[in-house]
Amino acid sequence: LSISFRGKVPELNASKGYGIFAHSPTAAVLSQAYPILAPRHDGAWLVEPIFPWGDAVVAAVADYSARVTLPTGWSLVATGEETQTASGVYLVEGENLRELVLVALRGYQETSVEAGEVLVRGYFLPGHREAGEAALEVTAQALLLYSRLFGPYPFPELDVVEVPLKGAAGVEYPGLILAGETYLERYPADPLFFTMIFAHEVAHQWWYAQVGNDQVAEPWLDEALTTYSSGLYFESVGMFADILSYWQASYQRGRARNPTATVASPLWEFPDGAGYGGIVYSGGALFLHEVRLRMGDTAFLRGLRRYLEEYRWRIATGRDLLSILREESPTPLEDIIQEWLGTGYKQEVSASAPNP
Ligand SMILES: [Zn+2]
Known part of the structure; x- marks a missing residue:
């Protein structure tokens, strides 16, 4: 089956929902941006209406392969593993992904920490270095704890990406977490809530991404x-x-x-x-x-x-x-x-x- 489609990513302020299908001067988030097959469950199609609150995706896991071309000056972070094959061209591949999200970034800083065998990579705006490091620390520690308590983390990497969000502090994807820019900006204010964002979204790697x-x-x-x-x-x-x-x-x-x-x-x-x-x-x-x-x-x-x-x-x-x-x-x-x-x-x- 082959489907061809075109879409226009709205400007963040004109977009609906959390801003997860939207672009700003520094980030373009393409979430739920392609037709996704409804899952079969107990012999029937599982199709639900979409609401502006809560999460909308009800999907079976699938193996994804995507070729992405970006304008000059932008770089790509995605669910699965990203490989740059030419200037501005990326190959994204991942197995057992419940959905695919693509995030294009401009002017970001990349940093990483190791959590056992898993590489935790962070993408933050240059002014948010300290907050970004604190976020990665919670992310890595939570990943190790949940691996010990529940079972292994299933992907080779976990990406943490700061983007402007509306009405959400964080959003979960398989192997990728979006974190709201506002909360990194406010750091170190409200340490309980800041920590909660990352401890919460990491746990979705077990309860959503896996189950x-x-x-x-x-x-x-x-x-x-x-x-x-x-x-x-x-x-x-x-x-x-x-x-x-x-x-x-x-x-x-x-x-x-x-x-x-x-x-x-x-x-x-x-x-x-x-x-x-x-x-x-x-x-x-x-x-x-x-x-x-x-x-x-x-x-x-x-x-x-x-x-x-x-x-x-x-x-x-x-x-x-x-x-x-x-x-x-x-x-x-x-x-x-x-x-x-x-x-x-x-x-x-x-x-x-x-x-x-
Ligand atoms: Zn949640």
């Missing part, structure tokens, strides 16, 4: 796991109490803005994104914290490792995660599940089970 989910119907699945994983990073640096009280306050604010939505609500139950971050991210993390306390650390982490192992490169559902946690838990979790996720995730009782 996919329907980000529109079940956004909590990757966001709750990712937010809770960032909490494990804060725990590793002695700041768990800080992140726990951040989640509690953020969840209360979310509930006040949107009293009818729950952690497990689909994107369309958060009109204009009202309460979305507080309820789905922070509430989702509080839910997983209760699950962890009930299960104990060993069983909880065994459950997350099994979830990664069984659903890596696939699309999982909330029921898939919950059935693994139920199986690994030494004691029942039903009261916690129903309190936080509602009755939609009740345990399915098999037809042959005897009546009580």
Whole structure:
């Protein structure tokens, strides 16, 4: 099948959403810029509407190969591995990518650190060197921690790219993280939030890039796991109490803005994104914290490792995660599940089970 298409990348201020399909004088981000095949799931096409809040891509992983030609003075960063083959011409190749993003940059500085076998490369504006180094440090430490706790990081590189974003602090792609320019500009103000951006987006390399989910119907699945994983990073640096009280306050604010939505609500139950971050991210993390306390650390982490192992490169559902946690838990979790996720995730009782 061959599709030919043309597109025009809008100027950042005229663009809709987070500015992830937009250009500015120093950066052009081409995200969701090509036709992407809807995945097949349980014998049907999985096609969801697109909302201006939350994440839109529901996709199977694929192997990508792209040839990119840029104007003079621009250089390319992308998901997968980029090789410059001639002046302004790049070959991008990657395996098991849930989507492809291309970022063209002008006047940036490149820096890198090693996280075990993985090369973490950073692209920052010249004035943001110190913030960029702090960002790469959190990124590398979080990558090592999650590799140890959950399973290996699956790509040879991880790129961290500063770009101007609107209404988002960071955005995740397979092997690539976008970080909002504003937050690097403000560094070292608000160290908790600054750290959270990178600890969060790195965790999406496990919960989104590796284990996919329907980000529109079940956004909590990757966001709750990712937010809770960032909490494990804060725990590793002695700041768990800080992140726990951040989640509690953020969840209360979310509930006040949107009293009818729950952690497990689909994107369309958060009109204009009202309460979305507080309820789905922070509430989702509080839910997983209760699950962890009930299960104990060993069983909880065994459950997350099994979830990664069984659903890596696939699309999982909330029921898939919950059935693994139920199986690994030494004691029942039903009261916690129903309190936080509602009755939609009740345990399915098999037809042959005897009546009580
Ligand atoms: Zn996220």
